[in-house]
Amino acid sequence: DIQMTQSPSSLSASVGDRVTITCQASQDISYYLNWYQQKPGKAPKLLIYDASNLETGAPSRFSGSGSGTDFTFTISSLQPEDIATYYCQQYENLPYTFGQGTKLEIK
Amino acid sequence: EGHLVESGGGLVKPGGSLRLSCAASGFNFRTYTMNWVRQAPGKGLEWVSSISATSRDISYADSVKGRFTISRDNAKNSLYLQMDSLRAEDTAVYYCARVGVPLAVAGNFDFWGQGTLVTVSS
Numbered sequence: 069d070i071q072m073t074q075s076p077s078s079l080s081a082s083v084g085d086r087v088t089i090t091c092q093a094s095q096d097i098s099y100y101l102n103w104y105q106q107k108p109g110k111a112p113k114l115l116i117y118d119a120s121n122l123e124t125g126a127p128s129r130f131s132g133s134g135s136g137t138d139f140t141f142t143i144s145s146l147q148p149e150d151i152a153t154y155y156c157q158q159y160e161n162l163p164y165t166f167g168q169g170t171k172l173e174i175k
Numbered sequence: 176e177g178h179l180v181e182s183g184g185g186l187v188k189p190g191g192s193l194r195l196s197c198a199a200s201g202f203n204f205r206t207y208t209m210n211w212v213r214q215a216p217g218k219g220l221e222w223v224s225s226i227s228a229t230s231r232d233i234s235y236a237d238s239v240k241g242r243f244t245i246s247r248d249n250a251k252n253s254l255y256l257q258m259d260s261l262r263a264e265d266t267a268v269y270y271c272a273r274v275g276v277p278l279a280v281a282g283n284f285d286f287w288g289q290g291t292l293v294t295v296s297s
Contacts, residue, residue, distance in 0.1 A: 102283040104220075111270055111290055112212075112220065117283035155220055159281045163236050164210075164222040 070094050070158050074167030080175045087143040089170045091156035096136050100160035103132055103141045106169075107152045115154075116141065148174060177202040177286040179271050184291030191261050191295070197254040197271030197288055205249035208232075208274040210284060211256050213267035213293075223269070224256065227280050239265075261295045268292050 071094035081087050091101065103116035114123045116132035119139060129144045143150055151174055156167040183195040197209070211223040224245040225234045233245055244257040254271050268290040275285030 100281075104284075106220075111287035112272075112284070113287070114275070114283055114285050117275065117285075123283075123285065157220070157222075157284075159283070162225075162234050162281075164225075164281070166220040166222070169219045 069163055070097060070161050070165050072156055072158055072165050072167040074154075074156055074170050076170060077168060078171040078173070080173045081146050082175045083146055083148060085146045087146050087150075087172065089141045089154055089156075091134075091139040091141070091167050093137045093139075093158055093160075097158045097160035099135050100158055101132075101134070101139050102157045102159065103130075104155045104157065105150075105152045106155065112155065146172075146174075177273060179273065179286055179288035181269065181271055181288040181291040184269065184293045186294045186296065187261055188297050189262060189295055192257070192259045193261065193293060195256040195258065195269055195271075195291060195293070197256075199252045199254065199273075202273075202286075203277070204252040206277040208278075208280055208282075209247060209254045210272045210274065211245065211254075212270045212272050212284070212287075213265075214270070214290075215264075215267045218267075221267075225274075225280075226254070228278055232280050258293070261293075263295050266293060266295050 073092045099119040101119045104112040106112040153169045210225045226245045242260045270290045271288045272284035273286040274282045
């Protein structure tokens with residue numbers, strides 16, 4: 069199975085800060101990497117697909133980059149409504165696997 | 176816009192069975208691969224199973240293989256997960272999720288249901 073390692077596991081930042089989360093795959097997954105946001109008690113929501121494509125309707129402050137084994141998710145200017153847990157997910161190989169999540173809090 | 180609604184969760188004893196359903200609306204269900212993803216209390220996301228649009232391609236996580244069966248009824252716009260020989264570690268919220276590209280077997284999960292809680296306990 070492909071292991072997805074996210075860091076950090078938790079993050080505290082101030083409104084307006086630039087926030088970066090990384091995700092490393094245990095083997096080359098090309099660009100087959102998605103990012104999801106999950107708020108407490110809610111279903112995950114797709115934000116970025118295929119490493120760098122912004123999902124329709126997602127705010128433009130969210131972005132993604134990377135390919136191969138190393139990926140980055142960025143919030144350019146943190147907003148209060150961005151408080152959530154963020155997950156990366158690979159779909160290059162079955163079983164599809166998720167990172168362990170990054171819990172984002174407001175400082 | 177698509178909408179997914181899960182049902183069928185509840186409390187079941189270890190070794191018991193449960194059948195989850197996911198009702199789809201607002202999109203052409205029969206052209207999309209569908210998945211089940213679960214989340215144990217306070218834990219991360221775990222992919223469980225996938226079924227292609229025509230049911231030709233079916234996959235399972237090793238943790239449920241041989242115990243869970245995914246199926247779909249395109250005439251009823253519905254996805255199912257038959258869960259047998261349930262264990263305490265199957266306790267989770269179960270989500271159905273759509274692969275975002277028509278006829279693609281794999282891809283991003285662009286629509287998710289609200290989830291249904293399965294609790295396995297004596």
